[in-house]
Amino acid sequence: xxxxxxxxxxxxxxxxxxxxxxxxxxxxxxxxxxxxxxxxxxxxxxxxxxxxxxxxxxxxxxxxxxxxxxxxxxxxxxxxxxxxxxxxxxxxxxxxxxxxxxxxxxxxxxxxxxxxxxxxxxxxxxxxxxxxxxxxxxxxxxxxxxxxxxxxxxxxxxxxxxxxxxxxxxxxxxxxxxxxxxxxxxxxxxxxxxxxxxxxxxxxxxxxxxxxxxxxxxxxxxxxxxxxxxxxxxxxxxxxxxxxxxxxxxxxxxxxxxxxxxxxxxxxx
Amino acid sequence: xxxxxxxxxxxxxxxxxxxxxxxxxxxxxxxxxxxxxxxxxxxxxxxxxxxxxxxxxxxxxxxxxxxxxxxxxxxxxxxxxxxxxxxxxxxxxxxxxxxxxxxxxxxxxxxxxxxxxxxxxxxxxxxxxxxxxxxxxxxxxxxxxxxxxxxxxxxxxxxxxxxxxxxxxxxxxxxxxxxxxxxxxxxxxxxxxxxxxxxxxxxxxxxxxxxxxxxxxxxxxxxxxxxxxxxxxxxxxxxxxxxxxxxxxxxxxxxxxxxxx
Ligand SMILES: Nc1ncnc2c1ncn2[C@@H]1O[C@H](COP(=O)(O)OP(=O)(O)O)[C@@H](O)[C@H]1O
Ligand SMILES: [Mg+2]
Numbered sequence: 001x002x003x004x005x006x007x008x009x010x011x012x013x014x015x016x017x018x019x020x021x022x023x024x025x026x027x028x029x030x031x032x033x034x035x036x037x038x039x040x041x042x043x044x045x046x047x048x049x050x051x052x053x054x055x056x057x058x059x060x061x062x063x064x065x066x067x068x069x070x071x072x073x074x075x076x077x078x079x080x081x082x083x084x085x086x087x088x089x090x091x092x093x094x095x096x097x098x099x100x101x102x103x104x105x106x107x108x109x110x111x112x113x114x115x116x117x118x119x120x121x122x123x124x125x126x127x128x129x130x131x132x133x134x135x136x137x138x139x140x141x142x143x144x145x146x147x148x149x150x151x152x153x154x155x156x157x158x159x160x161x162x163x164x165x166x167x168x169x170x171x172x173x174x175x176x177x178x179x180x181x182x183x184x185x186x187x188x189x190x191x192x193x194x195x196x197x198x199x200x201x202x203x204x205x206x207x208x209x210x211x212x213x214x215x216x217x218x219x220x221x222x223x224x225x226x227x228x229x230x231x232x233x234x235x236x237x238x239x240x241x242x243x244x245x246x247x248x249x250x251x252x253x254x255x256x257x258x259x260x261x262x263x264x265x266x267x268x269x
Numbered sequence: 270x271x272x273x274x275x276x277x278x279x280x281x282x283x284x285x286x287x288x289x290x291x292x293x294x295x296x297x298x299x300x301x302x303x304x305x306x307x308x309x310x311x312x313x314x315x316x317x318x319x320x321x322x323x324x325x326x327x328x329x330x331x332x333x334x335x336x337x338x339x340x341x342x343x344x345x346x347x348x349x350x351x352x353x354x355x356x357x358x359x360x361x362x363x364x365x366x367x368x369x370x371x372x373x374x375x376x377x378x379x380x381x382x383x384x385x386x387x388x389x390x391x392x393x394x395x396x397x398x399x400x401x402x403x404x405x406x407x408x409x410x411x412x413x414x415x416x417x418x419x420x421x422x423x424x425x426x427x428x429x430x431x432x433x434x435x436x437x438x439x440x441x442x443x444x445x446x447x448x449x450x451x452x453x454x455x456x457x458x459x460x461x462x463x464x465x466x467x468x469x470x471x472x473x474x475x476x477x478x479x480x481x482x483x484x485x486x487x488x489x490x491x492x493x494x495x496x497x498x499x500x501x502x503x504x505x506x507x508x509x510x511x512x513x514x515x516x517x518x519x520x521x522x523x524x525x526x527x528x529x530x
Contacts, residue, residue, distance in 0.1 A: 065425055087427035097422050101440045101517040110436065111426040144519040162426065 007024070012079055013040035015166060019073035022059050033059045035223035036073060041166070041200060046192060048201045048209040050260060051219030052267030057202045058094075060224070061168045064200070067089045077166070090164035094171040096155040098143040104154050105130065105139040111162035129157040133187055149180040160191060169201045173208070180183050182258065185212060186240045193237065206260060210234075210252050211243050216258045221267035228259050305487040313491045323476075327495065330473040333389045333461040337396020341457070344452055345401040349408025350442075359409075370402050373461055382468045391473070392464035400461040404449040411445025412438060446516070447511045454503045458496060 001138055019036040034056035041047050062068040064075055066085040075082040077089070104193050105126050112122035128263050130139055133153040144152055152172055159167060173181045189212060192199060203209050209216050218228045225239045234248050271279075287528055288307045295306035317323040352359040385391035419437050428436065465474025473492050480488025 067421060067425075067463070084423050085421075087322075087425060091422070091425045093418065093422070095418065097416075097418050099437065099440070101443075110423070112421070114426055114428045114432055114436075142517045144517075159426075228275060 010113065011042065014043045014045075014078060015200075016076045017060070017064065017073070018042040018075070020063055020070055020075055021072045022056070022063060022068065023071045028202055029114075032223035034063070035225045037219075037224060037226050038073075038170060039217060039226055039229070041198060043165075043198055044196050046199045046201065046212055046214045047217060048203060048213040049214075049217045049219060050203060050206055050209045051220045051224060052260075052264045053204060054267060055219045055263070056218065056224030061091065061170050061202065063198070064087050065168060080186075088165050090159035090162070090167040092156055092159050092167065092169040092172050094174050096143070096148075096151040098151055098154055098158075100143050104135060104150075104183045105145065107143070108158045108161060109152055110158060115162065119232070125161055128155075129161055130154075132191070132263050133157055149176050149184060152176060153184065156184075156188065157192075160197070161194065163195075164197075166178055166198045168198070169199060171202050171204065174204070181208070182240055188212070189238065206253060206256060207244060210249060210256065211238065211240055216252075216256060219263070221263045227263065228256070230256060278322040298313065301486075302484070305490050306496060309487045309488045310494060313487045314494070317491070323495070326471055326473050326476045326492075327472045329389060330458075330461055330465065331499070333464070333472065334396060334457045335394040336389075336455040337460065338400050338453060340393070341397040341400025342404045342453060344397070345404030345449070346408045346446055349399075349405045350412055353409050353412030366405075370406075374399050374460060378464050378467050381464070387468045387470060389472075392461045392469070395464045396457045396460040399456045402451040403453045404446065407445045407449030407452075408442060411442035414445075415441045444515055447507070447514060451504070451507050451511065454494075454507060455500050458500060458503075462496065 017037055017039045019038055020034060021032070021036050022034040023029045024033055037056075037060060039047075049057055049060070059068065063070055064077075064082065066082050066089075069120055077086060086217055098104075099110070100119060101111070105123065108126040108130060109122045112125065117125075127136075127139070130136060133156075135150055135153060138146060143154075146154070156169075156172065173184055176184065185208065191197075192218060201209075206216075215231050216230050216232060218230070219225065220227045230252065233244065234243065234252070287448050291304070292307045294302055295301045301309065314323070352362065374395060377398065378391075381391040383392050383396055415438050419441070423433050423437055461472070462474035462477075465472035467513050469475040473496055477489050477492035480486075480492065
């Protein structure tokens, strides 16, 4: 930081979403998908977003990464307005989107390949991550030869490998069974602890949202607004396998479920 | 699924069955003047092979087919990529392409012969036209169908448009291109042979036509058998190349088994 160190107390957030709205036009009708959402995320934070399906969670991530233009409001990343795709932000989608013609290792390496990193160097880095998530024996398998959980792990590490400052994750464990989810949550937390990345993680599962997060953001049903942001005062490192039983967890869960329940009901009607 | 060895055995037996029925019906039920017979046809093929006279015809037909195939597929693939990436161009050209594609190729053959003479060039042009459209349409739909999410993922990773072309668009289009090429091979051969039928002084099409005009069904069937053999061989080569290029694709059986989580 040196000379230009920020004055103590005014730490600017890594990301700040200010009154972001997004309208879509489909079949001549205007749909408000996101209604002036505001949120700031600081360096190293793990923030989760919960909300009923269709409330604009994916839309919010698409706005942050710059895939979609805003209808109104603004989004600042390191104090600069987001304008077009921002390669400092990694995006892990719900669909694994691995390239089917590349083996697992080749998929994990691709971001380094794009950056012109030498072949032996990038293979080395890929192998290290592949080993960390327990896929060592599957390096040379094509995506269709892997299970859903394996593909999702590959999807995550191929983003971690190029070390973006902020990582967006859109229901990455959505299609997985309950046991695989817990294993992957555990691996994700351990990767996060060692890399100290900033993560925004979307889920429709409140248990998952609380177990992983420093802060949980609850959204309303469509048009999505930020309803509440709550800190999770549970010490780290956390034991994902046991966390549901703790008293602190239950009280956070109950207070957030009270907020989320009416939204889920409304979205279902 | 049956084993490879057994598969070839069954194929061989079926082929043998066809030849034997042909041989037995010829002379017994039908006059060999009309349908010749396998022994006569193979005798004829043996003769024209040992005196070498078939090779000039074979060479010219293969030359026309492959030159036309090569030029037609390259331009078809190139044009497919170009139009898929230049939306306006595709919209402007659309009715013209549809109209041009609607013309029966055989109607063009006499005109090409007037323009380019009775030598191989007129046949090559005919083959080019046939192959061009098959590869063009397949390539175009392939490029259009590339999953936008895959491209976006790479954009977010910082890829340039050029890198996206090489790492996503082209590999994603390969299955479509090989389908177009596979379809093209027999049509390319048909194009060359049809051209030779109309006017030529050499080639398998000329040979078949010549023998037919002399009422030599033996010679005609001989030529047809050679054509059939070429198609089967080319198809085998293409299928193997395709299997190698598309080794990343799930085989049908595994695909239908559903997800394993
Ligand atoms: N490209 C689009 N065009 C039109 N409507 C869209 C588009 N993308 C999303 N929407 C609409 O915006 C709303 C929010 O969608 P989305 O962000 O995907 O919700 P979530 O991820 O929370 O389930 C939905 O009603 C959806 O139908
Ligand atoms: Mg979504």
